[in-house]
Amino acid sequence: MTKRNGEKGAGLKGAVFCAYAFVLFDACAGHQQSAVDPAGPQSGKIAVLWWFFFGLLTTIFLIVMVFTLLTLTRRGHRSGQEPLNASHLPPGADEKELTRIVAAATIATVLILFVLLIASVSTGKSISELGDKKNGMVIEVTGNQWWWHVRYWNDDPSQMLVTANEIHIPTGRPVMIRGMSQDVIHSFWVPNLHGKRDLIPSRVTTEWIEADQPGIYRGQCAEYCGLQHAHMALWVIAEPQAKFDSWMKHQLRPASPPGGPTGERGKQIFLNSACIYCHSIRGTAAGGQTGPDLTHFGSRRSIAAGTLPNTIGNLGGWITDPQGIKPGTHMATIPVSSEDLQPLLEYIEGLK
Amino acid sequence: MITQNMINVEHLEPSDISSQSPLWWGQVCIVAIEATMFSILMAAYFYVRLSVDVWPPAGDQFPHTLLPSIALLPLILSAFGSYWASQAAKKNDRTGMLLGMGLNIILATVFFVMRIIEWHSLNFNWQTDAQGSYVWAFLGLHSFDYVADLAFTIVLFFIVLSGRYAEKQRLGVHVDSVVWYFIVAIWIPIYVVIYWGPQIVETQ
Amino acid sequence: MRTLCIFGVCFFVVFTSCQREKRDLRPVPTRLAIYSDAARQSPLRPGGAEQPQLRVTNPYNGSAYDIAEGERLYEWYNCSGCHSHGGGGIGPPLIKTDWIYGGEPENLFDTIVKGRPNGMPSWGGRIPEYQIWQIVAFIRSMNGQQPRSATASRADTIEQNPQTIQNRTGGATK
């Protein structure tokens, strides 16, 4: 008897788990990197499909569990039936009925799967139709160990904007992400906007995203890409078209000159250091291509692909000890003397 | 006393040389493994080939087709030697086994020499490009199997020659022929892929 | 006997853990590297007096991770712009045995740190010392002076084996 209660406990526990699940799902709402908190038509359709699957499959799970646990209660009725009859087979009538029930359950399974298949394929189809080549804009995202190179495509080369680790998009306008990779396979994933798309060397993969309302959404590399896979995040900032346009206009301008003498000194320090082998700042002699573009670094939210919030203190820590903050990163520990550090930080942070 | 419930199997043969033998099934499993491997490799070859425009890659010669085509003749004939040996093994015919295996070994060696000559004339190796890697993988893997089974046939030949053989060794001759048929048969699609593949699906 | 076996196994395990796979993810940050005395370009010394020799060894000798890092940095700092992939171009080839300024690790280090006349810039104080050592380790690997087991068979990008390239062009003209 106690055993039976135990098995019933399993059912109870299942119910508790479900409740717990709902609580936690609820907690997802408003989260900046959540697959069930859609902020665009693509992720919206996926979320609808998700809740449809979730509801149907949970029901099926509960039905199967109920029947499984009911087998235990039936044992109670029959506990006196030992020893067995010689054939070890219940009466033929029972078997026939069972056969019918199992066959019906199997057919039901097939039908339910058909429904799910149709739902899935039609969602996939409607998502793929969301892209709009006429009105859309194209952003090239190139994965690197362990940061994102971003280029806003424009037919006019002078209007092509290069930035890193942060994507601004206008709301209500479809955006095509053209994914590429410089080294290993990465995966571009901003769950609030759309599912992930792998960035594969030697290939170009594409995906359309769109944001319904202004907001800041976090994305992260989803394909294991080596030591610092954990610290390869990016931000997608959706803002109204007008705001986006002014952002774009600002970003296309070369770097603003340093504000004061300390900044000017910082600029000289930067240009005379090895920083320039990897980083470029438009409007100066720094033209390195292997690291993120720093032209408007000060306007970005984070340092080192989402590793740290962008503050002057964090930047100081990052420049003096990148390997301590992000072990294995390709950012070199450039020798900067302590009196040079402050002007350098001021200059870089001043690149709004 | 329940005497009627016994099946007596004393009268059955203490060994068997046919597809009823477990060893035959074991060899068939090995054949299935190898066949799957080569099939996947061939599929991979075409996957890679169809993803580029120019094939073979610039600088690689088209493989010659004359010598490999002529070489098919001794190869296919060697399977008949193998068949002869396996039939003789069933009948416990020592001369037949020796002649069959001898024929098999000689023809197989002839084929292999022709392959080496052809192989040597390729102007690319496994490090050159993907086509080189695949061609060398096909040739290398097949040659590995080929040499292994040829060596096994030679060992069996000497065992039979020495007279130190019984059912087990005769069964060995029989299943050896199964593997040999496979090695001959799988070469034909590989031959088509290596020597004709670049020309059949040429897009230049 | 059994204890002996266990000791044997422990010995085996400890001493086969070689340099090859060492990964120092947080190398000693930055010292301004001046090792002018360490690098000896000629056995001749001024005044004939034997001066005490300062020995420097490459901490990354034989380390696969650091050789690979060196290879990356070799590209990133555009060494290949002059030296190509070891074959030389504007600058001298690096796949060779006769070096103007010596081919030992400390000589290479010294060359990179100080720069050399006719175009080789000085990198000392500009990039961290550990990266210079990584580049040195990579350069040595191009000459086959690193263990085979620690060097990559090929790059993922382009064919670097001159022998193969030669075979191929040779074959094409045949």
Place this chain on the structure above:
Amino acid sequence: MNQTEPIPNSSEREAQALRDLENSWQTPRGMIGWLSCTTHQAIGMRYIVTAFIFLLAGGIEALLIRLQLALPNNTLLGPDRYNEIFTTHGTTMMFLFAVPMMEGMAVYLVPLMLGTRNVAFPRLNAFGYWIYLAGAIFLYWGVFTNTAPDAGWFSYPPLSGPAYSPGKRVDFWAQMITFTEVSAMCVASELIATIFKMRAPGMSLNRIPLYCWSMLVQSFMVIFAMPAVMIASSYLLSDRTVGTHFVNPAEGGDPLLYQHVFWLFGHPEVYIIFIPALGFVSSIVTANSRREIFGYPGMVLSIVATGFIAFGLWVHHMFATGLPQIGEAYFTAASMMIAVTSGVQIFCWIATLWTGRLRMTAALHFVFGFIAIFVLGGLTGVILASVSLDVQVHDTFFVVAHFHYVLIGGALFPLFGAFYHWFPKITGRLMNEAVGKLNFWILFIGFNLTFFPMHILGLKGMTRRIYTYGSEMGWELGNILATIGAFIIAAGGVVFLINIFLSRNRGEIAGDNPWDADSFEWAAASPPKSYNFEYLPVATSRYPLWVAASERTFVTGLRNDRREVLVTTLMDAEPHHRLVLPRSSLWPLLTALAVTIGFIGSVFNAWYITYGSILTGLAFVGWFWPRLPVETKP
């Protein structure tokens, strides 16, 4: 069964026959004897014990992973150690625990269930074990010498290629795969030959125990799936060591091709682990519900169908790489079809339990746990089959949760059930049932606590294989729960080990058939003699031990003074001929050593392929060399 000896005045002959059997089947004593052993019980046990040790090793690695992830911004393990540990954990669990464990159980149980005395190729069996052991030691030698692989258990190039994984780490991984796949293919071939040709007379295809059916299907899957991983790992190894371009896009190779080939193996691999578990469940359910299994033909067909379908859905691991839509729809449909075949099995078990008279043993507890967990894992599998949903949850902790539900729920729980079920057969003593049920509850609760929150973590955006995360991500609660759960699972493991050690020495004596079960292994002594059965049994029914004792039939006329077994026909299992199996031999070990030299050497120097081949060839000649005097026809 001794009383069925037909010859009058038989006791002396009987004793002589037993002595002869004992003499011809026993393994020689001493170290050499131990190394040359070829009996299936011993080899099976070696597989089981070795694989269990690797389960513990993989478990410890899992605990380290969980400790690192318990708190945000944790610095217990650096990124390099963490990557090594999760790679080793996955590799160990898939290749060094799950597959060998299932093989070991089969090597032990299948000949007993079929009513024969050994597998068809006993020396190949021993060889397979030595190769597996060598591969396992090779990988862990790497782990302990700071050469652990760190590119994930599927090692996608270019990350695992020569440029981004310097050193020998990935080579160790790839070559370990070669070892285990050779071992798996040895076992698969010998199981196919055994199940096809060495069944008890009368055990026609429709009387084969479901466990043996599942092992047959599993073996065929190994035969057709393992060549794919052989190719994938060879691509990687030859690219890394001799500079080929199989996966190098710059020279015409293709990194995606590696994924295709790997998953062409990798997806069937999951079923290779899971299908034997279906067999365990069927055996346990039949014995403990004390009725014939419901829907035997449906069960067999669905196992076979699972085996086929498993080869057609590998692409659902690659939905995020961007495929043509028509392909996506096909693979979605194929992936969902698996739910039908699994559903049929679940329905049949529930029907059997429904109408049976249950005996709630510890083993049956694990079966109930299996149904609960596996059904949930299967349903999340349906979610993963949908392309649109998959691109959201792929490579997140949702997937981690899913495959732990199907693999731990679908394979480990039945396996624990099988331990409890067959322990009395293997040792002669029953395991403690009360501790067993406690063990079940600890594992069940710990398991759900660990892996259920991972579903939610995945939906909240926590990607796989990250070694740390920021506290602003809102992932703390799920992670700390999972870590607590992991330690509860570990406690369950400890309870299991205690139960094993106590029961082994002090457990209740079991007798031949403690569960009153139906299949032939319960007709043998507990533990089985080296020759399994004094007289090979004849199958007169699908449930031969549920036939009244007076109607059971046996085989006589096999010679006892050598290792003779009976070969029967493929379909109807009519006796066809007798077969002499080889004696104990050192050659399997020597051959395995030769192969090991070739495999390990070739990681460092390609010429070792040649040296190893020559050594292996010589060893094989020794293996097949006719012994003097040559056994001739009597």
